[in-house]
Amino acid sequence: MTYHDPVEPTCPLPKMPGDTVQLAHGGGGRLMQNLIRDVFVRSFGDPLSTHLHDGATWSVSEGTLAFTTDSYVVQPLCFPGGDIGSLAVHGTVNDLAMCGAHPLWLSAGFILEEGLSIAMLQRVVDSMAQAARDAGVSIVTGDTKVVDKGKGDGIFINTAGIGVVPAGVIIGPQRVRPGDAILVSGDLGSHGIAVLSMREGLDFAGNIVSDSAPLHRVVADLLAHNIEIHCLRDLTRGGLASALNEIATAAGVRMSVYERTIPVRDEIQGACEVLGLDPLFVANEGRFVAFIPEAHADQAVAIMRNHDVAKAAMRIGGVIGHESGAVVLKTILGTHRILDLLSGEQLPRIC
Secondary structure, eight states, X not given: OOOOOOOOOOOSSOXXXXXXXXXXXXXXXXXXXXXXXXXXXXXXOOTTTTTOOSSOOOOOOSSEEEXXXXXXXXXXXXETTEXXXXXXXXXXXXXXXXXXXXXXXXXXXXXXXXXXXXXXHHHHHHHHHHHHHHHTOEEEEEEEEEEOTTSSOSEEEEEEEEEEEOTTOOOSGGGOOTTEEEEESSOOOHHHHHHHHHHHTOOOSSOOOOOOOOOHHHHHHHHHTTOOOOEEEEOOTTHHHHHHHHHHHHHTOEEEEEGGGSOOOHHHHHHHHHHTOOGGGSOOSSOEEEEEEGGGHHHHHXXXXXXXXXXXXXXXXXXXXXXXXXXXXXXXXXXXXEOOOOSSOSSSSOO
């Protein structure tokens, strides 16, 4: 029988982490409690969340509740005009706004990769907290998980949001009908090009920054002025073209839009031409399309332009019939083409 020297005993407790995320931060113990207290509660700090319970509870006023959820995997984590934290807040607030809801409460779930710097995490969380304050919403509950190094991509964020739709407001594709005007709230393509330029180290002329911004105040202003809104859609992945096609199919209508009236800044158009991209398919994070009865269209555009995030609002076309569910683009040259869906994404990992 062969005898070996006794194995030196090792402590199962992890060493103190220093300035990076460790697997133990997701283990439910003291390090996880410290991370939640020192990073998340310190930044979010709402009375509803400081109990650290499994969920948040509250009373609501009269109206219809709206609920949404989304996940954010953008790379790089920070880009001109924003980061994954502010993007997560804006995206969730905007999904609620597209239902006509006044956003109230958000949850935030974080999947962190081992080795992520605490400084980067704090930057993202602080940005998320500031975006929530600016939008007038509270982050009231959340969750944190940590995965092995190489099994994630720094930070993934999942959010859910709850808001209240005022009584009598019904917004959705089922309400789109022939005669509706089609409006966009601003110039297109800035978010996608800003993220791509940072990701690939490209330097385009002009000041290209993400359009990431909350949109709920624009929608609330339209409703406050008794504008009849039939449908809204934020122009995220797939851009304007995908949103129009999705709504045309869901509503069973045919649309006509005019390239000359679709707002695209010269520097975005130039960048898209260099990269072989179509700005109508490039993602936005602070723009929406609205379907408004003809009688309210001009007033709606004027109201939208009162807001900084919608200064470049334009009427770009209309719903022209019930047949086919197609979107027809009248080009600058005067020709017509079908504006169809892409088979995939022009720019992956954009939100």
